[in-house]
């Protein structure tokens with residue numbers, strides 16, 4: 396069975412592509428970025444094409460994919476606020492372009508990486524189910540939600556099956572470096588100072604990249620036409636994350652506080668009960684243990 400993985404050269408996409416290959420799927424990556432060295436060596440098929448390009452149709456004609464796992468995106472919340480048009484081009488029109496060809500060439504399923512950024516904010520003690528109110532705080536979250544609506548309409552009008560995932564904060568090796576854990580790890584390595592935006596009491600639900608890859612694999616055969624949160628049913632404050640890293644590195648470096656960044660939610664804790672009952676998915680990696688592993692692998 397052939398699977399197109401858009402964004403397969405990126406952080407999450409490279410793990411998805413790897414797991415699919417290990418499981419015996421025929422993988423084709425579409426990404427404007429070059430695929431990682433290990434995948435080059437394994438000779439994964441790769442098209443360096445923009446998802447907005449009409450050339451995408453040629454890939455569908457040539458490869459005849461059974462499944463599309465769509466991860467390619469403009470992923471930076473701040474960038475979406477600086478350049479909402481560019482964000483919408485990639486995240487809305489790019490998705491629409493892929494949906495259009497997925498439908499035209501009768502793909503069996505479209506699996507989409509959405510985000511907890513579509514939800515309205517919560518109190519620290521609450522958790523977010525899939526029924527939680529939608530109210531994105533950034534153009535990034537808005538574009539993800541608009542794509543979700545496009546996907547649902549393709550299903551209603553043309554019967555294109557889908558699974559939509561809403562991820563918490565994904566972490567792990569090979570991250571592109573823009574997420575808080577990668578930034579902290581770099582800052583600890585340099586040893587000068589740690590930067591926290593806001594008071595540090597904002598909370599996040601950190602989910603490990605290999606758990607996310609496994610959910611994408613499971614969605615090939617299960618979870619048709621479902622919207623599923625992928626998180627850990629737990630959260631940690633940014634200050635506590637910093638304290639944990641201090642204990643792993645056994646290093647105490649000064650914290651510099653900067654003003655809150657626009658577009659960022661205050662709290663995030665995803666209830667992933669639905670993914671458990673529908674996909675039989677539960678996260679296997681625990682934050683502190685995974686952090687220790689990442690730090691020791693990097694040293």
Ligand SMILES: NC(=O)c1ccc[n+]([C@@H]2O[C@H](COP(=O)([O-])OP(=O)(O)OC[C@H]3O[C@@H](n4cnc5c(N)ncnc54)[C@H](O)[C@@H]3O)[C@@H](O)[C@H]2O)c1
Pocket residue numbers: 401402403404405406407408425426427428444445446447465466467468469470485489508509510511561562563564565566570571574
């Ligand atoms: N990392 C997270 O915490 C997180 C959380 C929620 C949702 N997501 C979603 O998961 C997906 C993957 O995110 P990631 O963290 O791996 O990011 P990433 O930046 O590492 O990967 C995205 C990939 O998409 C490619 N890409 C971007 N624009 C493209 C275009 N126009 N045409 C072709 N390729 C293009 C990039 O080159 C990159 O390799 C994204 O859709 C993102 O919105 C990520």
